[in-house]
Amino acid sequence: MKMILYGAVVVFLGMIIFSAEIINGDDYNAGQSLYKRNCQFCHQRKGDDNYPSAYYLQYRPKDFSNPGSWKGVDEQKIAKVIKQGKGVMPVIRLTSEETKAVIDYMIRVLK
Secondary structure (H helix, E strand, C coil): CHHHHHHHHHHHHHHHHHHHHHHHHHHHHHHHHHHHHHCHHHHCCCCCCCCCCHHHHHHCCCCCCCHHHHCCCCHHHHHHHHHHCECCECCCCCCHHHHHHHHHHHHHHHC
16 A cells, blocks of 8 residues: 555656656747747847947847856846836837746846
8 A cells, every 4th residue: 555655646746757857848949939039039048248230249148158247136126127127128019928038038048
């Protein structure tokens, strides 16, 4: 009986972990898509400051590839800038879930 119970627990925990990975994968894909659509033009694919456009040369968006650029930056600050804009960065109209997905993508890939 104990073996059946242990087996059921292991299967249940495995299903939870597997489901979490699927959800994280969907969040990652959603965040990547949102970043490409709303952020990449100015901040570039990897967030580095090596881009030869006139817009980029004039305004110099935040360089997310520089570890120092993340100092003092947390999810709440990123969400505030996305929702309210800052300097020349316009307001980006995203739902709360979309904002969370793009921030998760930025932190996982660009940081």
